[in-house]
Amino acid sequence: MEKHKGFLHSVAEENSALATEIDQLAAQSQTLSQDEFDVAIKQCLLKIYDAIIKMSQHRGHPRTPRSKVFDAWESLLQPIKALTQLPFGDFLTARMLLYLAMGLRAQKALDLKTSRALSLKPDFPLNQIDIAMDNTLLQALGRIWTDSDSSETFDWAFGEYRIGHWRVEDREKEDVKRHYLTAQALTPTEFASLDSIGGKRFVFAKKNELDDTDDDWWAPFKGSVPGDNYERSRSKVHIPDDDEVEADEWVCKTVGTDGPIREPINCSIFDERENRNYCSGLDYFPRSCQFITDARRIGKPLSTIKGRILAERGLSHAGIPPELRAAIFSYLDRPFWHAYLSKVDIVKAYAPFPNIESCSECDQDKQTCPVKSMYIWNVPLRTFFVFHRTKSNVRLLCKYGTNCQGHHKDNSWKISKEKDFQEYVEKIVKDRCGSTTSLSQVGFAPATDFTLRDREEDEKRSERLFHDRGPIEDSTKEQRFNGGLWGLVASMMHNKVLLGSWQGIDESSTCSTAAEWALARCLADKECAETAIKKMHSRCNLC
Incomplete structure (x- = not known):
């Protein structure tokens, strides 16, 4: 155990020294040549990357306090935060945070099994490092968004962000070398030239046209979801519309990964009252991921308008007749504004x-x-x-x-x-x-006449609107955290999301799941807030 404690202490000291080194490097930006400066930054990035790999591979000791291990991991935030002083510093900080999350996900020193009582405590270390990482990433993303004049798409935030344990002699192998070079990329352009994956992508096919031997992970695609204009306009492949879905049975499969921006760290929690274990996924960057999705929803119509303006200027300059220009514009994407987000200052909101x-x-x-x-x-x-x-x-x-x-x-x-x-x-x-805006105008009101008369139709609706479905998962997720069929207020009052409701002649049924409106510092705070809202509500016919 003492050997492991010594290792953790040395990691913390090295990270503190590296933060000081980055501070000094930032002060030398005017005295070093550009090449010398770039090489020095790459060396700092390499040291952070190697430190993450070293921490993720160290097996530790079972008697080392969990808090000591997390303290060593959290010490990596010192040099990562220091990167913000450098050119493209927020970009560098954001990417190193994503590598840090992958290192935590791969770590071997911590037995992520805990009691429910401990998991509820505000000072549970896994909660604290997640909040610290998410806050740091959010601040970097906010500055990038502001500096880009609301045009940044954050494509670089999605991808593998590979953390591996490679021998020194293997580092010159092409597949290994690529990961090290990618970790040291100084700009989004350099990063894109080294890593062209850019997160997961989707493939669509008609089920009846698939080969019988094709056993890939195909999932049924059920059609559109309110608000999915965002995904459809961004997609590099055509997402079947409702008419196509009615005509044919479509399936979809996912290729690649979005990496740590969406992935959780899994821990096993023992519930003493129920005498059972259950797995809980704790997202590293829940608010940062939501910020990126929101930024894309806000930015897409802005970029669409800019594109249409440029097209109008180009066509006018070329002398294209107005009626022909109008015909051409009918084929271009139209801007779709998110009813709520288009009015929100997300940098201010995501404090x-x-x-x-x-x-x-x-x-x-x-x-x-x-x-x-x-x-x-x-x-x-x-x-x-x-x-x-x-x-x-x-x-x-x-x-x-x-x-x-x-x-x-x-x-x-x-x-x-x-x-x-x-x-x-x-x-x-x-x-x-605006003072005249209603909840229904921004998507927070309950659905009208949400109880259907047919069970099968209700199941189809639930599957289409609320189940995470690859290419439009952000919109299905928004449908759920907005309250589902009940709308936001009723969902919070009942602490449930209504997914389905039907009533036949002799029988009826509803389907619901846990509410998704709250994020807190710890599970205890989340449950406390949900209970406080629920207690305001007196019993109704929806209960």
Whole structure:
């Protein structure tokens, strides 16, 4: 165990020294030649990459405290954050974070089995390093998005980000060398020239045209989902529309991987009450991945408009008659605006998870002191909910939201009734989208007449709208975290997503799953927030 502790200590010291080296390198940017500067940056990237590989391959010792291992992993954030000072620094930082996630996923020193009681604690180390990584990546992505004038697509964030254990003598082999060169890429252009995969892609086929011996992982494709214009306009292959799906049975398969931006780290949690183990996937970058999806949804119509403007100028300059220009434009993509995101400043909205460790206003923590507050990321609304603890030790939602300064003088901050909660959600939407905007206009209202008369039709609808389906998985995911058929408010009130509902002559049924609106620092905070919202609701015919 002492040998392992010594190894972890040396890793932390090396990472601290490397952060200092990067600081010094940034200060020398004006004195070194461009070639010398680039070589020095590549050496720093190589050291970080090698450190991640070394940590991922070390088997450790079973008696080494879990927190010590995580501290060594977290020490890698020092040099990774320091990279932001360099040219394309946010790009370098973001990519090294993705490599770090893959290293954690491949690590061998930690037995990721824990009790439910420990997994619920706010200081559970896996929660803390995930929050730290996600916050750091979000800040880098936000600056890149701003600097690009809302045009960055973040294609480089999706891909294998390979971490392997290669012998020194194997590093000159072409397949191994490529991974090292890719890790040291200094710009998006250089990275693209070395790694052309760019995440997973999709292949479509008609089922009746497949060879009987073709046993690839084909899955049925059921048709469109509301809001999937985003995926369809970005796709490099044609995604069958509803008319094509009605005419033929289409199937789809996935090729490649999106890598750590979407992949979780899996841990086994033992539930003492139920006396059973269950697996839990903890995403490394849940908010960063959502930010990228949102940025693409906002940026796509902007780039479409720019393309149409350039096309109009080119055709006019070439003397093409107006009627012919109009005919040509009918074949070009039209801009599709996301009803909610088009009004949201995502860089401002995706602020880091608040981490308030001390308070200058009070000697002892009061009930509504920011130190004692609980912050929950509302996934569909893209904002933080703030909860305070009352004197009776119950968490309640604060009406001031992200503007909450704490230390409230009276109880006017409390949202404890269903009507007030409905108005609070509506106010968030109106503040962002306009005073006349309704929840239905931005996709948060319940579906109209969502109970069908036929069981088979209900199952088809559920399969089409809510099951992750490759090329339009972001839209199906949005359908779920927006509340499904119930809409956002009812989904939060019941802490469920309604996936299906049908009523025949003699029988009926509903299908639901756990709500997906909340992200928190730990599982305990998430469950506490969900319970606090659910308690506002009195029983109804949907319960």
